[in-house]
Amino acid sequence: MASHTLEDGPIMLKVRFPTPCDLAALGVKVGMALLWENGGLLLGNSFRFDMSRSTAWIPPVIKTMASPWEVSLRLRTLVRRLLERIPDAGLAPLLPCAEDLAYGSLTGISCNSEAAIHAVSSVRRLVQGICEGDLREIDVAIGRIVGLGPGLTPSGDDVLVGAILGMNAVIDAYVSEGGNEKIVGAGWREIVSFTTQSIVRHASGTTDISAALLRHAAKGVASAPVHRLLLHLLHPGCTADLVEGALAVADAGHTSGWDMLAGLALGMHLGLRIIDEKYTGLAGGRPVRSGQRRLLELETR
Structure with missing residues (x-):
């Protein structure tokens, strides 16, 4: 679990925790299991997370490419x-x-x-x-x-x-x-x-x-x-x-x-x-294009 303010990514459930929130004081411990029940996630005896409006993050598919x-x-x-x-x-x-x-x-x-x-x-x-x-x-x-x-x-x-x-x-x-x-x-x-x-x-x-x-x-x-x-x-x-x-x-x-x-x-x-x-059939070759001098000029900037 992580704060909803963090970036998206795998193996992470982004949650809007109530404020103020002291998880330790509420009995939440490292290694405690999350349980699925009636459309929500249960964490110990203190928290139930409503998942009815949750969405799965999917990274963008890159369909265009520069040369x-x-x-x-x-x-x-x-x-x-x-x-x-x-x-x-x-x-x-x-x-x-x-x-x-x-x-x-x-x-x-x-x-x-x-x-x-x-x-x-x-x-x-x-x-x-x-x-x-x-x-x-x-x-x-x-x-x-x-x-x-x-x-x-x-x-x-x-x-x-x-x-x-x-x-x-x-x-x-x-x-x-x-x-x-x-x-x-x-x-x-x-x-x-x-x-x-x-x-x-x-x-x-x-x-x-x-x-x-x-x-x-x-x-x-x-x-x-x-x-x-x-x-x-x-x-x-x-x-x-x-x-x-x-x-x-x-x-x-x-x-x-x-x-x-x-x-x-x-x-x-x-x-x-x-x-x-x-x-190109150039084993071990590296990307080049016409105008090699221009490439060298750009690389030295």
Whole structure:
């Protein structure tokens, strides 16, 4: 349960609590079960929540997409503007090198986070497995990433949540925008299906809360700030403040939000790589367009 003033998201029931409200004084304890009875939820002997006007939150479906070149440029610009804010903890140090990880050109990083240093090899295996359709590599990599790090939502789990959402958002939006339907052929669907199933299967190896978030991510659902940032990064002609949107995601937990951002950047760049390799035949190529000088001018601003 959470206050109705918080952002929408999975595994959360937003409630308008009476004011003033002291749950502890009313006998509400951690771990107490919510019971369903006669169209309402009962919490202990003190609370009954009327559910007759409740609604389920459904994240927006992204059906339009800027060019892969534009999306790639937005990501690079956003990461560059966040550099001085990124904490040297958890898997947040993967954010600045997410593009290189997605294109298989990063072998290691230098930072103070042991978790990030050790995660690089597993993330590389996951990327390679997805790009090559190697289901065993995908499963082994996910098994090593799930549960990596301390806390209610370990850093590895947050990266996976962001990565699967980012990758699928890019590819689904590209296809909806009129991209080649080949990318959603049987082979690709099998890879995505196996990846999400592997995440769900390995979720038993982490905390209960994180496992629930992983299962929702496998269905394409995360918190509202995450979906809002994805929409702004992908939407044609977006004028939203991307840094503000990214910081709203980063605000979650100690490093959980930053870990999620690292996963989002990784997944989106991976989605762009897959689009490139499917349609341009440039294995390992990165989104470009005519007028390369213009790209360099924009990137150095």
